[in-house]
Amino acid sequence: MRLRNVKHAKELIEKNSHIVIKKPNEYKGLWNKLFNNSNPVELEIGCGKGKFIVDKATLDKNINFIGIEKFDSVIVRGIEKLLEKPLDNVKLIRIDAENIETIFKKSEVNTIYLNFSDPWPKNRHAKKRLTSKKYLDRYSNILVNNGEIRVKTDNYNLFEFSMMSFINHNKYIIEEINLDLYKNLPKDNVQTEFEMKFVEKGNRIYYLKAIYKGESHEKTV
Ligand SMILES: C[S@@+](CC[C@H](N)C(=O)[O-])C[C@H]1O[C@@H](n2cnc3c(N)ncnc32)[C@H](O)[C@@H]1O
Known part of the structure; x- marks a missing residue:
């Protein structure tokens, strides 16, 4: 259908x-009650x-x-x-x-997956990218301390932008970067719909995991 x-x-x-x-x-702060x-x-x-969320x-x-x-x-x-x-x-x-902040309260979310997000290639649209500072600020208001954001994309420009966005944000550290996920694919990787198409086309898949470090984190870089 x-x-x-x-x-x-x-x-x-x-x-x-x-x-x-x-x-x-209406479920802000009450998601565990719903589940x-x-x-x-x-x-x-x-x-x-x-596909990804159902398979996970x-x-x-x-x-x-x-x-x-x-x-x-x-x-x-x-x-x-x-x-x-x-x-x-x-x-x-x-x-x-x-x-997103109207739906979840602070510390209500453990992990956010950003899979093959729209790249918004034009500079004037950079704020719309789901890893722009504006969005990382929003995520910091719903993630638990040490919560994770996992990014997968085949778009190198978006990946580079995302890396810089996490590096420049004082509440996140990047814990893992993989510039060719399929070279040594983790056993627990769950494919998304877009990932299936891109892998079939032979596109390289980039991956990063960032950790939200809350208020107390001070960047040394
Ligand atoms: C390129 S698709 C990737 C879909 C899926 N994650 C995958 O990997 O197969 C991006 C999806 O994100 C949705 N999207 C983009 N910006 C969004 C936003 N600000 N809020 C909610 N969804 C958004 C789009 O409508 C689209 O369905």
């Missing part, structure tokens, strides 16, 4: 409020059609996964996957990540 039609997408979202949370700001456990919360921002939730039932996507017409593909394979430990939210 292909649902490009936005009207149908809206209907499907409306009908499946157990999957796509209708008023996510009915005290497990860590992990987000994929820009989850697209949901299938593999690790002790983590609460939330996929965030700004387009109705894309998030419906995630709903379809979860209707086929219901999972208690994954929810979807249809918002622009600009508003």
Whole structure:
């Protein structure tokens, strides 16, 4: 079933409020209550059609996964996957990540995945990149101390921009950088939809893991 039609997408979202949370700001500070456990919360921002978040939730039932996507017409593909394979430990939210601080309170999130984020190649759009300072500030208001941000992309310019953005931010340190993830692929790597396409085309995949160091961290570089 292909649902490009936005009207149908809206209907499907409306009908499946157990999957796509209708008023996510009402759960700010209460996500563990919604999941009915005290497990860590992990987000994929820009989850697209949901393959990664659904596969992660299938593999690790002790983590609460939330996929965030700004387009109705894309998030419906995630709903379809979860209707086929219901999972208690994954929810979807249809918002622009600009508003992420209205949905999660400080220290409510353990890990953020930024997989193949839109590169916004023009300089005048740099602020829209999900690893710009503006976004790193927002993430610092929802991550737990020592929480992680994991970035995967095939776009070297975005990767370089992201590295610099973390290096220049006084609340993050980069713990891991991999300039060719598939050269020695970690066993626990979960492929995203875009990753599958890019790997098939032979594109190199870049990866980094940054740690949020909270208020107390002082940069020496
Ligand atoms: C290139 S796709 C990657 C999808 C998926 N992560 C993957 O790797 O297959 C980027 C997705 O991020 C979504 N996105 C971009 N900016 C966003 C934002 N500010 N808030 C929420 N979603 C966003 C887009 O709508 C798109 O579905």
